Amino acid sequence: MNLFQQQISEGIPAALPENNKFDKALNHAPKRKDILSQAEKKLAIRNALRYFEPRHHALLSEEFAAELNEYGRIYMYRFIPDYKMHARPIGQYPGKCQEARAIMLMIQNNLDPQVAQHPQELITYGGNGAVFQNWAQYLLTMKYLSEMTNEQTLVMYSGHPMGLFPSHKEAPRVVVTNGMMIPNYSRQDDWEKFNALGVTQYGQMTAGSYMYIGPQGIVHGTTITVLNAGRKIAKEQESLSGKLFLTSGLGGMSGAQPKAGNIAGCITVCAEINPKVLQTRFSQKWVDEVILNPDELVKRVRSAKAAKEVVSIAFLGNIVDVWEKFEKEDLYVDLGSDQTSLHNPWAGGYYPVGLSFEESNEMMRRDPVLFKEKVQASLKRQTDAINKHTAKGTYFFDYGNAFLLEASRAGADVMKPDGTGFRYPSYVEDIMGPICFDYGFGPFRWVCTSCDPKDLGITDKIASEKIQELLKEAPEEIKQQLNDNLQWIQGARANQLVVGSQARILYADARGRIEIAEAFNEAIRIGVLSAPVVLGRDHHDVSGTDSPYRETANIYDGSSFTADMAIQNVIGDSFRGATWVSIHNGGGVGWGEVINGGFGMVLDGSEEASRRLKSMLFWDVNNGIARRSWARNEGALFAAKRAMQQEPLLKLTLPNLVDENLLDKL
Numbered sequence: 319m320n321l322f323q324q325q326i327s328e329g330i331p332a333a334l335p336e337n338n339k340f341d342k343a344l345n346h347a348p349k350r351k352d353i354l355s356q357a358e359k360k361l362a363i364r365n366a367l368r369y370f371e372p373r374h375h376a377l378l379s380e381e382f383a384a385e386l387n388e389y390g391r392i393y394m395y396r397f398i399p400d401y402k403m404h405a406r407p408i409g410q411y412p413g414k415c416q417e418a419r420a421i422m423l424m425i426q427n428n429l430d431p432q433v434a435q436h437p438q439e440l441i442t443y444g445g446n447g448a449v450f451q452n453w454a455q456y457l458l459t460m461k462y463l464s465e466m467t468n469e470q471t472l473v474m475y476s477g478h479p480m481g482l483f484p485s486h487k488e489a490p491r492v493v494v495t496n497g498m499m500i501p502n503y504s505r506q507d508d509w510e511k512f513n514a515l516g517v518t519q520y521g522q523m524t525a526g527s528y529m530y531i532g533p534q535g536i537v538h539g540t541t542i543t544v545l546n547a548g549r550k551i552a553k554e555q556e557s558l559s560g561k562l563f564l565t566s567g568l569g570g571m572s573g574a575q576p577k578a579g580n581i582a583g584c585i586t587v588c589a590e591i592n593p594k595v596l597q598t599r600f601s602q603k604w605v606d607e608v609i610l611n612p613d614e615l616v617k618r619v620r621s622a623k624a625a626k627e628v629v630s631i632a633f634l635g636n637i638v639d640v641w642e643k644f645e646k647e648d649l650y651v652d653l654g655s656d657q658t659s660l661h662n663p664w665a666g667g668y669y670p671v672g673l674s675f676e677e678s679n680e681m682m683r684r685d686p687v688l689f690k691e692k693v694q695a696s697l698k699r700q701t702d703a704i705n706k707h708t709a710k711g712t713y714f715f716d717y718g719n720a721f722l723l724e725a726s727r728a729g730a731d732v733m734k735p736d737g738t739g740f741r742y743p744s745y746v747e748d749i750m751g752p753i754c755f756d757y758g759f760g761p762f763r764w765v766c767t768s769c770d771p772k773d774l775g776i777t778d779k780i781a782s783e784k785i786q787e788l789l790k791e792a793p794e795e796i797k798q799q800l801n802d803n804l805q806w807i808q809g810a811r812a813n814q815l816v817v818g819s820q821a822r823i824l825y826a827d828a829r830g831r832i833e834i835a836e837a838f839n840e841a842i843r844i845g846v847l848s849a850p851v852v853l854g855r856d857h858h859d860v861s862g863t864d865s866p867y868r869e870t871a872n873i874y875d876g877s878s879f880t881a882d883m884a885i886q887n888v889i890g891d892s893f894r895g896a897t898w899v900s901i902h903n904g905g906g907v908g909w910g911e912v913i914n915g916g917f918g919m920v921l922d923g924s925e926e927a928s929r930r931l932k933s934m935l936f937w938d939v940n941n942g943i944a945r946r947s948w949a950r951n952e953g954a955l956f957a958a959k960r961a962m963q964q965e966p967l968l969k970l971t972l973p974n975l976v977d978e979n980l981l982d983k984l
C-alpha cells in the first residue's frame with residue numbers, strides 16, 4: 319500500500335495531525351449565522367467529539383468551540399487530509415470491491431478544489447451544497463468504503479456514516495439521505511440550527527450524492543434552455559446571432575451560462591459580485607472577457623451587437639446595477655434571467671445592491687435582520703428594472719433559483735395582476751418541462767473511472783453513433799431534441815468542458831440512456847474502454863425531483879406539492895440495481911421546498927450490469943413519465959404510450975381528458 323492508500327484505510331488518524339490546514343487562498347463559505355444558544359453550542363461540541371478518542375477531547379473541545387464561534391459551524395479543519403484532493407484512476411483506491419472504489423473517486427471529485435465551491439468547508443456548489451458536514455465524516459466514510467465488500471451496504475445520514483450493514487450483492491453499496499426532516503422543521507433557520515448542531519446537512523442535488531461533474535453538468539441544460547428561449551422569441555428561422563442574454567452568477571451552476579451562451583451563439587453578459595469566483599471561471603476559460611466598469615460594459619455590448627459577435631462577458635459587480643444601467647442607456651436585452659443563489663437568500667446566496675461584497679459578508683453575520691431588509695429592498699429594485707425591460711419586449715425567465723419566490727416574498731412587483739401566479743415563467747414551465755422532461759429527456763451523465771481522456775473520447779463517439787441510429791426512426795415529436803443533443807455531443811470535446819473527473823453529460827430519454835449505457839458496458843467487456851464507467855444523472859430530471867417551483871412547475875393537477883414521485887423513484891432505483899442511491903430535502907430552490915433523489919451505477923462490462931442498467935434506467939425515467947402523463951401533460955402522454963409499446967410489461971394508468979365546456983357550465 320502506498321501512503322495515500324494507507325491514509326485512506328486509516329480513517330481518522332490515531333495521532334492528531336497539525337492544525338495548519340486552513341488555506342486562505344481558497345474560496346471559503348461565508349461565516350454562518352450565530353444561531354445556537356450556549357447550551358446548544360455545548361451540544362454541538364459534544365456531538366463533534368463523538369468522532370474522537372477521549373484523550374483528544376480537551377484540546378479538540380477548545381478548538382471546535384473556537385471554530386463554532388468564528389465560522390458558525392465545526393468543520394474540523396485540522397483533519398483536512400494532506401494528500402491532494404481529486405479523482406484518481408479507480409485502480410489507485412484501496413478496497414475490496416470495485417463499486418466502493420468508484421464511489422471514492424466520485425467523492426474526491428466533489429471535494430476537488432478545482433471543482434468545489436468551498437472545498438475546505440466540504441461544499442461543492444450552491445453556497446451550501448455539502449458532501450459532508452465535517453472532515454471526520456469524510457475520513458470515516460473513505461475508510462468504510464476501503465474495507466467494504468459487496469455483501470455490505472454503507473448507510474449515510476446527512477454526511478455521517480452510520481456504518482456498514484450486511485446486505486447482498488444486488489443491493490446498493492451506499493444509501494444516502496440528506497436533510498430529511500420532520501416536515502414542520504424544514505424552515506431556513508431549522509437548517510442553520512440543526513446543521514450547526516452537526517445532525518443534518520443541505521446536500522443540494524449532486525453534492526451530497528457524489529454525482530457533481532463540474533459546471534459541464536449544467537452547461538448542456540443551460541444551452542438547451544438558452545437555445546429554446548431563443549426559439550421562443552425568434553421570428554421565423556432567426557438565430558440568436560447578435561442578441562443579448564443578461565444574467566448573473568459565475569458560481570457552481572451559474573458559471574455555465576457564458577459557455578452555454580457561446581454555444582447557443584449569442585452575446586452573454588453575466589454579473590458576478592465575488593472577484594475570486596469570477597477569476598476562477600475566467601482562468602478556466604468559461605467566460606471570454608472581464609469588464610469592471612459599467613460604461614465600458616455598455617460600450618462593449620454595443621460593439622458586440624453591431625458586429626453580431628458571439629462573446630461572453632463577465633461584469634464584476636452587482637446584477638441590479640447592470641439591469642438599471644442598461645435601462646438608463648436604453649440597451650435592449652433580448653433574453654434575461656438570474657442565477658444568484660436565492661434558494662439561500664440570507665446567508666450569502668444573494669448580495670444586495672449598494673453594499674460591497676465584504677460589507678455584505680460582514681452584515682449577514684453581525685446584523686442578519688438589517689441584511690434581510692437590504693436583500694429584500696435589492697430584490698424590489700432588481701424587479702422594477704427587469705419590469706421596465708420586459709415592457710420593451712425582453713423575455714425574462716426564472717432560472718429555478720427561487721428569484722420570483724423571494725422577490726414576491728420581498729413585496730416586489732412580480733405577481734400577475736389577478737394574483738394567480740408569477741408574471742414571468744420559470745424555465746421549467748416554459749422550456750425544460752414541456753420540451754424535455756415530459757418526453758423523458760434529462761441530464762444523463764457518465765464518468766470514466768480510468769480518468770483517461772481517451773476513454774471519454776471513445777464514450778463520446780459511442781453516444782454520438784447511438785443518437786444517429788435513434789434519429790433514423792425517431793418520431794417528429796423528439797427529433798429536435800435528438801438533433802440538439804447530437805450537436806452537443808459532437809462538439810463536446812472541442813468545447814473543453816471537463817473540470818475534474820473525465821465526465822460527460824448528455825440529455826437523453828429512457829431509450830437513449832439504455833442504448834448508450836448498454837453500448838458502454840459492451841465496450842468495457844471487450845476492452846475498448848479500459849475501466850468501468852459510472853452512470854448517473856442530475857437530480858434535476860424527469861422523475862428524480864418533486865419541486866413545485868422548479869422541476870414539477872409544469873404539473874398542473876395540484877400534485878406539484880406532493881413528493882411521492884421522488885420517493886418512489888429512489889426506492890425503485892434501489893431494488894433495480896443502482897450502486898448507490900440518495901434522497902434529499904432541499905436542492906435548488908431551498909430547504910423545505912423540494913425533495914430530490916439520484917443514483918449512481920457502476921458498469922463493469924458484466925452481464926449483471928447489462929441486466930441492471932436496462933431494468934433501472936427504464937424505471938428511472940418512466941416513473942416520471944407516468945406521473946407527468948397522469949397530470950395530463952401532452953408530451954408525457956405521448957411518451958407514456960410509446961414506452962408501453964416498447965415494453966409490454968409496462969401498464970400505465972392513463973387519464974381520461976374532460977371536455978372543458980362541461981366544466982365551464984358548472
Ligand SMILES: NC(=O)c1ccc[n+]([C@@H]2O[C@H](COP(=O)([O-])OP(=O)(O)OC[C@H]3O[C@@H](n4cnc5c(N)ncnc54)[C@H](O)[C@@H]3O)[C@@H](O)[C@H]2O)c1
Pocket residue numbers: 435443444445536539540566567568569570571572573574589590591592595635636637638657658659660661662666667668669670671717718719720905906907
Ligand atoms: N444552472 C441551472 O441549471 C440551474 C438550475 C436550477 C437552479 N439553479 C439555481 O441557480 C442558483 C445558482 O447556482 P450556483 O450553483 O451557481 O450557486 P453559486 O452560489 O455557486 O453562484 C451564485 C453566484 O451569484 C453571485 N451573486 C449573488 N448575488 C449577486 C448579485 N446581486 N450580483 C451579482 N452576483 C451575485 C454569488 O457571488 C455567486 O458566485 C441556485 O439557486 C441554483 O439552485 C440553477
